[in-house]
Amino acid sequence: MIGRPPLIRQRNAQILLRLLRETGPCSKADLVRASGLSAPSVTNVVAHLASAGLVEPLGEGDSTGGRPPDIMRFRAERGCVAGVEIGPDSIHFLLADLNGRELRRSKTALEKRSSTPPEVCAQIGKEIRELLRKLKLPEDRLLGVVVGVPAIVNVDEGIVVAFSALKHWNHVNLGALLAGEFKSDVRVENDTNLAAQGEYYRGAAQGEKNFVFITIGEGVGAGIFVGGTLHRGSQWSAGEIGYLRVPNISREHPTIHRYGKLEKVLGASGILKSWRASSHGSRTNLKVHRAADVFDLAAAGNAQARRLLEQRATILADVVVDLALILNPSVILLGGEVGNHPFLLQGVENLLKGSEFAVVRVGLGALGSSAVLWGAICSALDPAIVGLLQPSKLAG
């Protein structure tokens, strides 16, 4: 890289910021030592960062013999980022500062049938502005927005490629619509990919460079990390395991294996349907509203529920094995309304134990239903900070 001063300064600024963000407040001497930059360079860059509002002197630290050190801190409050998750019937919001510290959350209802993309985007814009108002933050503090949708997304252009639940959203350029709502950078991403990102950032997959996050709720999908980065595939649809063909053993013809989509068998609706079919006619006053209730019953000892869970666990274990053979990840995490049930995990673990070769470690996601939002925050942070370091911004 030929050294035009602003570019070098930008690169050095990124180095120092990363150090401050990762290790907390540092003295200038610490920064010089850890960054390998010269003292004058550090002084120079710190001055620029201070004028951009990104660092601030905390005061003098304790002297260990010489001049007391000037402690610097990263000003996480310089800006905030927003994570948004478009769910089946509600939209979830999370605002965080530049350290990723949560500032505020909220949720609004989503009228699936009557909502057009522009209406939903307007709703998102309105809610985020409302959150900023409540936090008493001016709008120019918002430095980035990332929106997770349950769809295949062309992330380069922000186009929703295929949205199974809302077919009229296919080919919508959500990125462009959202860009109209915000001055800051807005990106659209597949929600399961964001959940994997979230678990990598601050969940159960921290430090795991090769892992898979399987979400099982209404839909079934996987977010795949290879070498520490998200794997999207050639058409952004890596991990669409909901389409896997699995044998759907019918009760009437046990010798014939019909195939169905994994999603239909393992997804929440499929489980509820199976439960109702199997308990139809039998005297029961068991309250089952959600798929997870069926698993609760299984855990409590209900024989029918147990059988159902066994079947699902078997199918899921096969999927886990396939993923392990293809990708050789260090761990496979389960999440989602159905996936994060501990009894399902237990069922899968028991089946894997009986395998003839060492399979992979399985576990539950640690972030629960917030995984997508945290993944969105994580995705928004680095670009937001880098954006502040643009030479034009620093010159001021």
Add this chain to the structure above:
Amino acid sequence: MTNIATLIPVPLETQQQRLKQTSARKIPHQLRDRDLHPSELTRRRQEFAPPWSSAAAPLLAGRDLVPKKSRDRSRAGRSDSLRVAAGLGHVIGVDIGGTNLRIALSDTHGTVLGKWCTSIEKTSSPALVIEQIREGTRNLLEQAFVSRRSLLAVAAGAPGVTDGDAGVVVATSYLKGWRDVPLRSMLESALRIPAAVENDVRLAAIGENWTGAARGIRNFVFLAIGTGIAAGIFANGKLIHGTDWTAGEIGYMHVPGTPEQVAKQGEPGSLESIIGGEGIRQQWLRCCDSTEVPQARDLTATEIFERARAGDALAETVLKRSAQVLAYAVYNISLVLNCALFVLGGGVGLSAPLLDATRHVLEQYNAPARSKLITSNLGQDAQLIGAIRLALNKAESRIGLKT
């Protein structure tokens, strides 16, 4: 006068590790306890420096000849800087198979100057294989009138789980006694040049990505179907190795019974046991047993599939079942990876009837994105070509041309 405190002789692999980490070099024991004049020291350093630095010297000197724009290197393999410097070095590619050992000598352009092959069926221990590699290399150098000093690097593929970082063949079911074999350091000791090792299917994927059907494609899978079944996977332009270097060992993938058939006949099993070479022969034998009409029993998979194409009903059932199972595997993998392309190779994988039948089954499936399915046009050479490419990569990274 400089006092040289020196050390025990450092083995080649540690030398290489140190070189990687620091710029300081260990001074060989010949200099122990002697005060040396700085210029003498310099001369000695050059004399005892690792062998490959002298081979690299012409290339380093030639760096100024390299046009500035070609210093902007793209990923794996398409570099112009070495093209300019072509003729200044050579590499060796090695393909260690279950029964045969194949070696190729190539220039830095990728032009193969000679190939050498020998059977290792009886002589398959690591030490003996290394010995044969040494001999084969000597042979090829002689025949091509290439000086040993111009060798820049060697890369070898092994038919099993290989740790590329440590340079160790962890385990293979094809070569007896090969467990935790430090192949890379053995190659470096034997040939005195930097070495790289990789598993054979991934080498084939590298070869396809460089000069074969997957040229320029960032997401694809090379599926080798022969005695065993394994996949070499490229994702975002890079090979997937996995945490324990076992990514792609899909032979163990569980295949449920065939749809629309009584469960007994379409027995479940592992992918390899059904469409590996032996699995297909077993399917055929079961078919032969099920009919009164006498059949030729001892057929290879390729022959069985050709019969099916020619209209033999019995062979057709074997082809149909194999295609269904292969389609199942391809479909699953493509949903996980979203790869644009599958390249089939290996004795069974290269069969045209199997390709057609599998494509036919895949067309009936619903998928968010479709993968193309083709057979390799590199045939037997995919691994060897991949080895050459890996050796060139190694050579480039050693002399610092890589950015």
